[in-house]
Amino acid sequence: MTGTRERILDxxxxxxxxxxxxxxxxxxxxxxxxxxTVYGHFPTRSDLVLALTRRAVDEMAAVLAEExxxxxxxDEAWADFVARLxxxxxxxxxxxxxxxxxxxxxxxxxxxPVETALAELVAxxxxxxxxGRHLPAAVLSQVAWSVVFAVADGDLSGAPLGAxxxxxxxxxxxxxxxxxxxxxxxxx
Numbered sequence: 001m002t003g004t005r006e007r008i009l010d011x012x013x014x015x016x017x018x019x020x021x022x023x024x025x026x027x028x029x030x031x032x033x034x035x036x037t038v039y040g041h042f043p044t045r046s047d048l049v050l051a052l053t054r055r056a057v058d059e060m061a062a063v064l065a066e067e068x069x070x071x072x073x074x075d076e077a078w079a080d081f082v083a084r085l086x087x088x089x090x091x092x093x094x095x096x097x098x099x100x101x102x103x104x105x106x107x108x109x110x111x112x113p114v115e116t117a118l119a120e121l122v123a124x125x126x127x128x129x130x131x132g133r134h135l136p137a138a139v140l141s142q143v144a145w146s147v148v149f150a151v152a153d154g155d156l157s158g159a160p161l162g163a164x165x166x167x168x169x170x171x172x173x174x175x176x177x178x179x180x181x182x183x184x185x186x187x188x
Contacts, residue, residue, distance in 0.1 A: 074125030132175020
């Protein structure tokens with residue numbers, strides 16, 4: 001039962017990633033199950049989307065908890081977080097689109113703890129001088145974090161950008177000097 005639920009979530013991530021407006025029937029077909037099976041696990045499309053959001057939040061929070069430890073420099077922690085998360089961002093960029101829709105408040109609420117932790121990391125970086133003070137920490141973290149999803153969503157060149165390019169870009173937005181940003185991004 002859990003295997004089927006996870007398979008449906010995996011397939012829904014891919015299907016919704018290509019077309020955020022698809023219905024439960026398309027998800028069922030892509031998962032190789034009948035609609036009733038999908039509805040048995042997720043009574044509504046909203047339930048499915050919120051389950052995907054919870055899964056994304058759990059993954060992001062776990063990576064952030066591992067990388068943003070207090071004894072690590074904030075810019076290094078940010079770089080490591082983005083580099084480790086980059087492969088997952090492609091899977092969950094659909095949440096950015098869905099966040100603008102009717103489930104926006106629910107998705108935003110679920111993402112709240114991750115966004116708070118990122119703001120705290122940026123505040124720590126501002127206090128140490130690693131990050132710029134050109135915006136408040138909460139706003140600056142949102143801008144730098146959003147660019148990761150913007151790059152993932154706009155990467156249509158056919159030659160996907162790697163984690164170093166995205167990491168460098170987000171660090172530059174945080175006010176990290178270019179040489180330091182590139183060095184941190186290329187470590188991985």
